[in-house]
Amino acid sequence: MRVLHAVTLHSPTHAFGGPVRVALNLAGGLRERGHEAALLALGEGFGEPWPTEVEGVPAKLFPARRILPLGFSGMTSPALLASAGRLVRDADVVHVHLARDLVTLPVALAALRAGRPLVLQTHGMVDPSGRLLAKVLDALAVRRVLRGADAVLYLTPYEREGLDAVVGCPLPQAVRLVNGTPAQEARPAPQGPPRILYSARLQARKRPVDFVDAAPAVLAAHPDAEFVVAGPDEGERAAVLARIAELGLADRFTVPGALSSAEVLAELRRAHVYVLPSVDEPFPMSVLEALAVGVPAVVTHSNGLAKDVAGAGAGRAVEPGPAGVAAAVRELLDPAAGAAASQAARALAAESFSMDAVLDTLLPVYRAALDR
16 A cells, blocks of 8 residues: 655654654554555755655655745745645555645645545644634635545544534544554663653743753752753743753753754653643653653643553653642652653553554554545
């Protein structure tokens, strides 16, 4: 089966975050099962020669052009748009990681025009919105592709309700598909001073400043603790650095910027605890990656993985804010509690969020789309 995964942007810094990680994980898993899976996206930040594969997945990347001052929504490529019809016709299934943008929407429309089986996955990026641009795009294209797709994949009941609201009626072809992560070797037992890691985009909703503000309470119990704030800047890096300076903690923090996949994995293998203090996070890949390595995770109750993490004992789910984060980190830095949570994290990732389990759900969706 030839499957084309279309996502908005791929860059060396993984600036587009989780959707690209999901697309690459799915494409890699499909290839391991003997299918022909490839990636289609804008590219940005690469030197020559331009990459033709990403992590072993064949990739067609088109240089990104920013035509509107709207972040990722204002990026496109005339060459990609001109090639979309041909590229979708060469696929047996077109799997679009849909956002309100000028990449994935045109690819989805091209698949509908070509009569190709179309599977959409929105990652929480398409929800009811009062913004004028969202209303225009919904009227022109979003509702059309959601209604016309053979399957619409969602992560949580909340996301499903939002998609139904955008369309104006229940989507009969909606299918729940959780994110998965490839199996990883367990990290070695943590050595040295406690190392607490945040590795995600530095944006307001993810609350990296809460991570910084939790540090004094952790340091009161563990004066030698070290903190890492890693990830591409989406507006919060200056606030993070300013808060570190205000607290006088420059010697306790490392802020390395965006990391490659290999560098993220290396940081996880050194970490005692992983923290994602964001609110209303649908299903974060960074937490799944931490669990797979055996790093206990601290998340807030509105995180889509909160019940799984807390129920399995793979970390802690807390109220938003630095106080809850600090208390949870201090609990998990107890050697016995940390070891138990690490073992539970590995078990949870393997049993509930393995790529095999995800693909066992996804492949019948593809086959049903082909049959239709």
